[in-house]
Amino acid sequence: MARPRPTSGQPPDAAGLAFLLSQVGAHSAARFAERLEPLGFKPSHAGILRVIRQSDGLSQQALGERLGMFPSRLVGMIDELEKRGLVERRNSPADRRSYALHLTAAGRDALERIGKVSREHQEAVGAALSESERGQLAGFLRRIAAEQGLTPGVHPGFRTTGGGETT
Amino acid sequence: MARPRPTSGQPPDAAGLAFLLSQVGAHSAARFAERLEPLGFKPSHAGILRVIRQSDGLSQQALGERLGMFPSRLVGMIDELEKRGLVERRNSPADRRSYALHLTAAGRDALERIGKVSREHQEAVGAALSESERGQLAGFLRRIAAEQGLTPGVHPGFRTTGGGETT
DNA sequence: GGGAAACCGTTATTGACTGTAATCGTTCTT
DNA sequence: AAGAACGATTACAGTCAATAACGGTTTCCC
Numbered sequence: 001m002a003r004p005r006p007t008s009g010q011p012p013d014a015a016g017l018a019f020l021l022s023q024v025g026a027h028s029a030a031r032f033a034e035r036l037e038p039l040g041f042k043p044s045h046a047g048i049l050r051v052i053r054q055s056d057g058l059s060q061q062a063l064g065e066r067l068g069m070f071p072s073r074l075v076g077m078i079d080e081l082e083k084r085g086l087v088e089r090r091n092s093p094a095d096r097r098s099y100a101l102h103l104t105a106a107g108r109d110a111l112e113r114i115g116k117v118s119r120e121h122q123e124a125v126g127a128a129l130s131e132s133e134r135g136q137l138a139g140f141l142r143r144i145a146a147e148q149g150l151t152p153g154v155h156p157g158f159r160t161t162g163g164g165e166t167t
Numbered sequence: 168m169a170r171p172r173p174t175s176g177q178p179p180d181a182a183g184l185a186f187l188l189s190q191v192g193a194h195s196a197a198r199f200a201e202r203l204e205p206l207g208f209k210p211s212h213a214g215i216l217r218v219i220r221q222s223d224g225l226s227q228q229a230l231g232e233r234l235g236m237f238p239s240r241l242v243g244m245i246d247e248l249e250k251r252g253l254v255e256r257r258n259s260p261a262d263r264r265s266y267a268l269h270l271t272a273a274g275r276d277a278l279e280r281i282g283k284v285s286r287e288h289q290e291a292v293g294a295a296l297s298e299s300e301r302g303q304l305a306g307f308l309r310r311i312a313a314e315q316g317l318t319p320g321v322h323p324g325f326r327t328t329g330g331g332e333t334t
Numbered sequence: 335g336g337g338a339a340a341c342c343g344t345t346a347t348t349g350a351c352t353g354t355a356a357t358c359g360t361t362c363t364t
Numbered sequence: 365a366a367g368a369a370c371g372a373t374t375a376c377a378g379t380c381a382a383t384a385a386c387g388g389t390t391t392c393c394c
Contacts, residue, residue, distance in 0.1 A: 017301055018195050018289040020308040023322035025192010027315055028185050030323050061371055070353065075373060097360040097371045122185040128314035129307060134184055137307045140296060141187040147295035148194055155190035156197055228342060237382065242344060264342045264389045 028125050035117045039110070040084075044069070046118075048077060049111045051153070052087060052101050059098040068154055086110050195292050202284045206277070207251075211236070213285075215244060216278045218320070219254060219268050226265040235321055253277050 033043050047067055052058070055066075060078065064071045078101070081087040086107035089099040103111070126134045145152070200210050214234055219225070222233075227245065231238045245268070248254040253274035256266040270278070293301045312319070 016285075016289065017305045017308075018199060018285070018292045019322070020305055020312065021188075021292065022192045022196035022199070023317060024308050024312055024315075025189045025195070026323045027312075027317055028192070029189035031315075032185060032189070059371070071372065072354085072374080073352070095361075095371080097358095099372080118183075118185070122183070125185045125188065125311065125315070128310040133307060136303065138184045138187055140300060140304045140307075141184075141191050143295040144292065145187065145191055145194075148191075148198075148292070150190060150194055155186070156193045226342075238343065239345080239383085240381065262342080262390070266343075 028121075031125070032118070032121050035121050036114070039113060039117065041110075041114065044077060045081065046111075046114050048074070048081065049086065049103065049107060049114065053103050053108065053111055056102055057090075057092075057100040059092065059095075060101065061098065063101065066154065068156070081107070195288075198292065199285070199288050202288050203281070206280060206284065208277075208281065211244060212248065213278075213281050215241070215248065216253065216270065216274060216281065220270050220275065220278055221320075223269055224257075224267040226259065226262075227268065228265065230268060233321065235323070248274070 029043065036043060036046060044067075048063065051063055051066055055062075058066075060074050061071055064074050078087060078089070082089055084106075085104055088102045088104055090102055092098050092100040126137075129137060150156070196210065203210060203213060211234075215230065218230055218233055222229075225233075227241050228238055231241050245254060245256070249256055251273075252271055255269045255271055257269060259265050259267045293304075296304060317323070
């Protein structure tokens with residue numbers, strides 16, 4: 001049994017739909033992070049700002065839950081964002097142990113810039129495809145995401161993936 | 168509790184092709200890592216074994232270059248694989264400062280098992296799509312990968328992405 | 335030949351991050 | 365009024381990846 005070729009020959013790079021998905025996905029993520037860096041943001045910051053704008057006044061816990069990140073992780077990031085004047089921690093009127101998170105004008109501005117970068121990035125990533133093809137691709141991905149139980153806005157913060165190779 | 172109402176929505180989850188790519192990609196990577204764990208491997212191990220089989224007898228440096236990982240990182244991993252009897256470090260006949268990496272029979276066996284897991288994973292990830300749709304999807308991804316300058320077998324080891332969120 | 339420079343693998347060190355657990359004040363329940 | 369549950373924070377530990385330095389080899393070139 002030296003070189004049995006069960007289905008093809010190997011997990012051939014040629015095929016590997018799953019591999020392609022994570023390869024292109026990782027690339028997309030990396031490139032986006034690069035684009036964001038000059039603005040002084042990391043992708044997680046963008047996610048936080050986006051969610052806060054979407055649901056103004058939510059608590060850190062709610063935010064963490066929605067993004068799938070631990071509250072302890074949020075503290076530092078919101079500290080940063082607040083220090084940069086993009087987010088406000090107002091104390092919630094009803095519940096004095098939680099904060100109500102709000103975007104400042106500068107925060108909305110930053111989010112605007114992030115959105116611009118996002119669109120550019122999206123344009124660049126999809127450059128190989130025609131408009132209608134991009135639509136089809138998005139459709140496929142949405143269906144996969146739904147079937148796999150992924151929540152629309154959220155994405156799996158890379159857990160202990162190992163971080164090297166994938167298929 | 169107020170349901171988060173989709174007030175506005177700049178990079179609306181509806182659109183975000185780039186987001187979808189990295190979301191689904193990260194999910195695929197994570198799930199694959201999960202499937203690999205019971206075998207005692209991390210995705211990077213799988214990548215290493217795969218490349219060694221493909222080009223038997225290459226040096227660690229060449230391996231590292233092809234996978235895009237630092238030689239120092241490889242040392243430990245190959246140590247493991249060698250300790251488990253899957254890989255051999257023979258000294259290269261021509262150049263005594265480099266090793267020639269080879270797969271043992273057990274190593275080929277392990278790779279076989281990995282291949283099986285890979286195919287199962289691939290099947291699971293693509294479950295939402297028909298056979299022909301999967302083909303279309305793979306085609307799109309391949310075109311994107313090519314246009315973006317990604318090397319077929321390799322994938323960007325998540326660099327200092329920040330590791331949290333992406334779009 | 336012989337010595338400097340490039341090269342391979344290895345080790346040690348440093349630096350980010352992330353998840354868990356413990357802490358402190360607040361709110362809810364009974 | 366007391367104890368459990370809860371939100372934010374801090375402290376801690378474990379993991380992991382990149383950088384730099386170190387011995388041993390080989391190659392280049394004078």
